[in-house]
Amino acid sequence: MPVIRIGNYNVPSSYRMNHGYEEGAKEWRASVRLALWRAIREMGVPGLEMRCSVTFVFDPEWEPCEAEAADPRIAYVFIEGFEDRKDRPVEMRETMARAIGQALVGMLEPDWSVEVMPKRYRSEHEGAVTVRHDTKP
DSSP: OOEEEEESOOOOHHHHHHHOHHHHHHHHHHHHHHHHHHHHHHHTOTTOOSGGGOEEEEOGGGSTTTOTTSOTTEEEEEEEEEEOBTTBOHHHHHHHHHHHHHHHHTTSOTTOEEEEEEEEEOHHHHOOOOOOTTOOO
């Protein structure tokens, strides 16, 4: 399951003014999750047909004013765990990255841009370990 991490973002002032800072940030993040999910769904990515097949995470330590090294007007998106498969060619990963970037940039102030960095993942070489309650060491 891919994890999409968003960092160095700034909640637009319209959300903060309409809902207050904390509630506005919460509302904006929910809107971003929905916009990014719609962008992915519209692409018809195999294996990502259901909303629960993607996790969206916002890195709070990357919010402006706390991350001194980050460019103050570029939001960063990392796509991790998006498995390379025969039905997901490299072009699809790049197209998905562009779609996610377009969806996010539309949710930011006009002078912002977005950098999307999809990380290649091949489970046969870099497998993940799944642990359940009934799993024995």
